[in-house]
Amino acid sequence: MTLYEILLFVHIVTMAVWVGGSIMLGFLSSKLERSGDADYRARFARDANIVGPIIGVSAALLLGTGIGMVLESPAVELSQTWVWLGLAMFGVTAIVGGAYFGPATGRIVKALEAGQKEEADRRVKQFNVVSRLDTLFLIVIVAVMVFKPGAPA
Secondary structure, three states: OOHHHHHHHHHHHHHHHHHHHHHHHHHHHHHHHHOOOHHHHHHHHHHHHHHHHHHHHHHHHHHHHHHHHHHHOOOOOOOOHHHHHHHHHHHHHHHHHHHHHHHHHHHHHHHHHOOOHHHHHHHHHHHHHHHHHHHHHHHHHHHHHHHOOOOOO
């Protein structure tokens, strides 16, 4: 077993947690949007604040192992289109994840706790739109990593 294989294994597992967790949160959030139960909504939003850091840690490990694989492999360079494009896209989704999702779930919880159902509904709908776009973006990142556009043949 080589260092590259270990890094690749961790990279794939953390990608599964990051992307799979994001997809699962999206499905659960869609169910939340249809629910009229304010207590259920508040519990979900609080729980999403627990899951968010797990997804964040997996994303950081994903980045670290990806960089490690680039450094470890003589065939892969940062200048290759698929590598820098993947890194750039990773940066965008990481910023959205850190800057939007945590504060957004906090605002949903506050609105629900204050009895502001309409405000919470509006925020949940907005959250779900951003979540779906971010998940689509994550899937595109996975496609870039799998199909490696611009990689030497």
